[in-house]
Amino acid sequence: MAATKTFRVLPGFKITLGFTLTYLSLIVLIPLAAVFIKTSELSLGQFWDVVTTPRVVATYKLSFGLSLVAAAINTVFGLMLAWALVRYSFPGKRIIDALVDLPFALPTAVAGIALTALYAKNGWIGQYFDAIGVKVAFGPLGVLVALVFIGLPFVVRTVQPILEDLDTELEEAAVSLGADRWQTFRFVILPILLPALLTGFALAFARAVGEYGSVIFIAGNIPMVSEITPLMIITKLEQYDYAGATAIAVVMLLLSFVLLLVINGLQAWTSKRTGRDR
Amino acid sequence: MAGATTLHLGGDHAARFESRAATREAPWVKWLILGVSLTFFATFLLMPLIAVFVEAFRKGWGTYLTALSDPDALSAVRLTLTAALIAVPLNLVFGVCAAWAIAKFEFRGKQFLITLIDLPFSVSPVIAGLVWVLLFGAQGWFGGWLMANDLKVIFAVPGIVLATVFVTFPFVARELIPLMQAQGREEEEASVVLGANGFQTFWHVTLPNIKWGLMYGVILCNARAMGEFGAVSVVSGHIRGQTNTLPLHVEILYNEYQFAAAFAVASLLALLAIVTLVIKTWVENRAARALNLETAVSRLSIARKPDEHDVLGIGQTPAIR
Numbered sequence: 014m015a016a017t018k019t020f021r022v023l024p025g026f027k028i029t030l031g032f033t034l035t036y037l038s039l040i041v042l043i044p045l046a047a048v049f050i051k052t053s054e055l056s057l058g059q060f061w062d063v064v065t066t067p068r069v070v071a072t073y074k075l076s077f078g079l080s081l082v083a084a085a086i087n088t089v090f091g092l093m094l095a096w097a098l099v100r101y102s103f104p105g106k107r108i109i110d111a112l113v114d115l116p117f118a119l120p121t122a123v124a125g126i127a128l129t130a131l132y133a134k135n136g137w138i139g140q141y142f143d144a145i146g147v148k149v150a151f152g153p154l155g156v157l158v159a160l161v162f163i164g165l166p167f168v169v170r171t172v173q174p175i176l177e178d179l180d181t182e183l184e185e186a187a188v189s190l191g192a193d194r195w196q197t198f199r200f201v202i203l204p205i206l207l208p209a210l211l212t213g214f215a216l217a218f219a220r221a222v223g224e225y226g227s228v229i230f231i232a233g234n235i236p237m238v239s240e241i242t243p244l245m246i247i248t249k250l251e252q253y254d255y256a257g258a259t260a261i262a263v264v265m266l267l268l269s270f271v272l273l274l275v276i277n278g279l280q281a282w283t284s285k286r287t288g289r290d291r
Numbered sequence: 292m293a294g295a296t297t298l299h300l301g302g303d304h305a306a307r308f309e310s311r312a313a314t315r316e317a318p319w320v321k322w323l324i325l326g327v328s329l330t331f332f333a334t335f336l337l338m339p340l341i342a343v344f345v346e347a348f349r350k351g352w353g354t355y356l357t358a359l360s361d362p363d364a365l366s367a368v369r370l371t372l373t374a375a376l377i378a379v380p381l382n383l384v385f386g387v388c389a390a391w392a393i394a395k396f397e398f399r400g401k402q403f404l405i406t407l408i409d410l411p412f413s414v415s416p417v418i419a420g421l422v423w424v425l426l427f428g429a430q431g432w433f434g435g436w437l438m439a440n441d442l443k444v445i446f447a448v449p450g451i452v453l454a455t456v457f458v459t460f461p462f463v464a465r466e467l468i469p470l471m472q473a474q475g476r477e478e479e480e481a482s483v484v485l486g487a488n489g490f491q492t493f494w495h496v497t498l499p500n501i502k503w504g505l506m507y508g509v510i511l512c513n514a515r516a517m518g519e520f521g522a523v524s525v526v527s528g529h530i531r532g533q534t535n536t537l538p539l540h541v542e543i544l545y546n547e548y549q550f551a552a553a554f555a556v557a558s559l560l561a562l563l564a565i566v567t568l569v570i571k572t573w574v575e576n577r578a579a580r581a582l583n584l585e586t587a588v589s590r591l592s593i594a595r596k597p598d599e600h601d602v603l604g605i606g607q608t609p610a611i612r
Contacts, residue, residue, distance in 0.1 A: 022480045023395050024489035030392040033404075036385050040453075040460055041410055044422035047432065051425050093328040100314070101325060102305040109329070111572045115336050117511065118564035118571075120518025121416075122538040123557040126545050127339035130346055130554075137342065138334060162335050177304050185313040194316055223415030226520035226538070230545065243417040243521065250421065250525065255430055262418045269413040276413075277406060 048266060051259040063260040068236055069245055073264075075153060076242040080221035083160035084168075088214045091168025092206070098169070099176040113170070116163045121226025128159055129231040151233030156241060159227040164217030171213035175206055175287055208283035215279055219272040223265065298466065298507045298578060343561045346554035358544075358552035359559065366532045367540040367556070370448065374523075374536060375516040378455040382512055386463025387505075391493070394471030395479065405468060411460040419457045420525025423450055446528030451536060454522035459512045466508030467501055474500055503578035507571065514567040518560060 052060060063069070097103075098110050116124065130136055132150040134143035142149050149155050179202065187197040225243040232239045242265060249258035308314040316324070348355055358364060389408060393401055411419065425431050427444035437444060444450045478500070482492040498505075520538040527534045529543065537560055544553035 021396065022483050023476060023492070024483070025391060025493075026396045029388040030396070030398070033385065033389040033392050036388075037404075037407060040456055041407070044426060044457065045410070045414070047422055047425040048418065090328060090331045093324050094332060097325050097328045099304050100308045101321060102303070102309065103325060106305075107572075109332060111568050112336055112340075113332075114568055114571065115340060115564060118514045118518075118567040119340070120520060120538045120541075120557075120560045120564070122520040122541050123343060123518070123560045123564075124339060126541065126553060126557060127342045127346075130342050130550075131338055137338065158335075162339065165335060181307060181311050181314050185311065188313040194320070197313075219413050223413070223417070225415065225417050225524075230542075243415050246415075246417045246421060247525065250424065253430075255425065255428070258421060259425065262415075262421055265415055265418060269415070273406065273409065273413045 045266070048259050048262050051255065052263045055256050055260060059256075060260050060263075063257045064264050068240070069242075069261060071237045072240045072242040072245050075156065075239065076222055079153065079157050079160055080218050083157055083164050083221050084214045084218040086157075086161050087164045087168045087217045088210055091165055091213060091217075092172055092210060094165075095169045095172040095176055099173060114166050116166050121163070121224070122230070124162055125159065125227040125230035128162060128227065129155070132158055132231065150231050151239070152235075153232075153239050155231035155233065156228055156239055159231050160221040160224060163224055163227055164221050167216040167220060168210070168213035171209045171216065171283075172206060175209045175283070178287065179205065205286070208279060208286050212276060212279040212283055215272060215276045219269065219276065222268065222272075298470070298504050298575065340561060340565075343554055343557050346550065347558040349554070350551040354551050355555045355558075358549075358555035361552075363532045363535065364537075364540060364556055367535045367537045368559075370451065370535065371517050371537045373448065374452050374455045375513055377452050378459050378516045379509060379513050381456055382459050383463050383505075383509060385460070386465075386467050386508060389464040390467035390471045390501075391497075393468050394474075395476045408461050408464050408468075411457055412465075416458055416519065416521030417525060419522035420454050422457070423453050423526050427453075445526050446530065446534060448534065450526035451523050451534060454526045455516050455519055458519050458522050459516045462512035462515065463505070463508035466504050466511075470501055470504040471497070503574050503581065507574050507578075510567055510570050510574070514564065517563060 055063065094113070098106065098113075129150050132139040132142070132155060134140065134148065134150070136150070139149050147154070149158060183201055183205075184197050187201045192200070223243060225241070225247075228241050229244060232241065232244075234240055234244060242261065246258045246261050246265075249255075249261065315321075389404075392398075393405065424445055426433055427437060427450065428434050429438070429445070431445075433444075444453070478496050479492050482496045483489070487495070517536075518538055519536075520542070523536055524539060524542070527536070527539055529535060529539060531543070535543065537556060541553050541557045541560070544550075544556060
C-alpha cells in the first residue's frame with residue numbers, strides 16, 4: 014500500500030487506512046489464517062483421509078448438489094418474481110417487494126423452525142406432500158426447501174435493477190423488426206439480463222453451501238442421507254477433533270474463495286454490460 | 292457478496308412498461324407469471340413468517356407471555372442486545388474508516404482490499420465460529436495463556452461478541468464504499484480548502500450525503516448481529532442463562548419439544564425482522580425522494596437560465612423579437 018506521490022488535499026488517509034488494515038487483520042485475516050495453519054498439523058495423507066471419508070463425501074454431494082439445484086430454482090422463479098415486481102402493477106406489490114428481503118432479516122434459526130413446521134407431514138404444506146407419499150421435512154427435500162428460502166433475495170435483487178433500467182425502445186425496435194414477444198425476450202432481454210442472472214445464481218449458491226441455521230432443523234441430519242458439510246464441522250468439534258474440523262473447513266474455504274473470484278468477475282461483467290456500478 | 296444487500300432505489304416502473312404494446316405480454320402470460328411467482332413467494336416467504344406467529348399463539352397468550360418472561364429468555368435478550376451493541380458500533384466505525392480511505396484516496400491494491408472486506412460474507416457461519424475456537428479455545432493458540440490468567444473467551448460472552456463481529460463485519464463498509472466512490476471528493480476538497488478540518492468536513496459535508504446509506508448498512512448489520520445462529524452456536528457452549536442468545540434459546544426450547552415456547556421467542560425475532568424491513572423500506576423511500584429532489588432542483592436551475600437572461604433584459608430586447 015505505498016502512498017502515491019501526488020499531494021492530497023483531504024486529511025486522514027493514513028489513520029483510516031491504518032485502522033482499516035489493522036481491524037481487517039485482527040477480525041478476519043488472522044483468524045482465517047488460523048484455519049490453514051491448524052490444518053498444516055496434519056500430513057497431506059491424513060488431510061486427504063479426513064476430507065474423503067465416505068460420510069464427509071456424502072455431505073459434499075448433498076451440500077453442493079442441493080445448493081446448485083436451489084440456486085437454479087431461485088434463478089427461474091426469482092426472475093419471474095423480479096419481472097412481476099418491475100413490470101406489473103398489482104395490489105400489495107410494495108409489501109411483497111419489501112418482504113422479498115425477509116431471508117436477510119429473519120434469523121436463520123427462526124426460518125428453520127418455521128419451515129419445519131410448514132413442511133412436516135402434519136404441516137400446512139407438508140400434509141399435501143404426505144398425501145402423495147413425499148416426505149419433505151427431515152430429509153434431503155427439506156434441505157432443498159431451506160436453501161431455496163435463503164437464496165431467493167439474491168436473484169431477485171440482482172436482476173430487479175437491471176430490469177428497471179431497460180429502455181422500452183429496445184423492445185419496440187424488436188417488435189417493429191418483426192419479433193414476437195417470446196423472441197424479443199429470448200434474443201433481446203435475456204442476453205442483457207444474463208450477467209445479472211449468473212451473478213444472482215452464484216450468490217445464492219455461495220450462500221447455500223455455507224448455510225447452517227435454517228437447514229439443521231428441517232434436515233433431520235441423518236448420516237449419509239441428509240447431513241450438510243457445515244454440520245460435519247460441528248460434529249467433529251463436538252468430538253474435540255479440531256484438526257478434522259479444520260480440514261473440512263479448509264475444503265469449504267477454498268471453494269468460497271473460488272466462488273468469490275467468480276462472483277467478482279461476474280459483477281465486473283454486469284457493470285461493463287450495463288454501465289451500472291454494481 | 293453484498294450485491295443483493297445494497298441500497299436499492301426502485302420506484303415504480305410498471306406504468307412505463309404496461310402502457311406500451313411492445314413491452315406488454317398477452318394477458319394469459321401476464322397472469323401466468325404473476326400466478327406462479329406470487330405462489331412461489333407465498334409458499335417460501337410469506338407462509339413461514341405467518342407460521343411463526345400462529346405457532347407462537349397456539350397455546351394462547353398465557354403460554355406466550357410465560358415463555359417470554361422466563362428468566363432464561365430475558366437473559367438471552369440481554370446477551371443478544373449486548374452482542375449487537377458492541378458489534379454494530381465497531382463495524383460502523385470500521386465501515387466509515389474503510390470507505391473514507393477507499394473512496395477518497397488512490398492507492399495500489401484497492402480492489403483487492405475491497406474483496407478482502409467482502410470475505411466474511413462468503414465464509415460459512417460455522418467457520419466464522421470455528422476460527423475463534425482455534426485461537427482462544429482450550430487447545431487454541433492463546434488457550435493456555437487465557438487459562439493461566441483465568442480468562443474465558445470461548446463458551447463465554449467475549450467469544451459470542453467476536454463471532455458476531457466477524458459475521459457482520461462487511462455490512463456498513465460494503466454499503467458506504469460504492470456510495471462514497473460515486474460521490475467523488477470535490478465537495479470535501481472544497482470544504483478543506485475553505486478551512487474546515489477533517490472531522491468538520493466529515494460531519495458537515497460527507498455525513499449528510501451518506502446518511503441514508505449509513506442507516507441502511509446499520510439496520511442490516513443489526514438484524515444480522517441479533518439473529519446470527521451458526522457462528523454463535525459454535526462458540527457459545529449453550530449455557531442457559533449465561534451464554535445463550537435469543538436464536539440459541541429458540542433452538543434449546545425447540546429441541547426440548549417446547550414448541551409453543553420456542554415459537555414465542557422466535558416471534559420476537561420475527562418482529563425484529565419485520566421492523567428491520569419497515570425501516571429499510573422507509574430509508575429507501577427517503578433516499579429516493581432525496582435523489583428525486585436533487586434531480587428536480589438541477590433540472591429547475593437549467594430551466595431557469597432563460598429567466599435570468601430575462602432579468603438582465605436580454606430576452607426582452609424588441610430588436611431580437
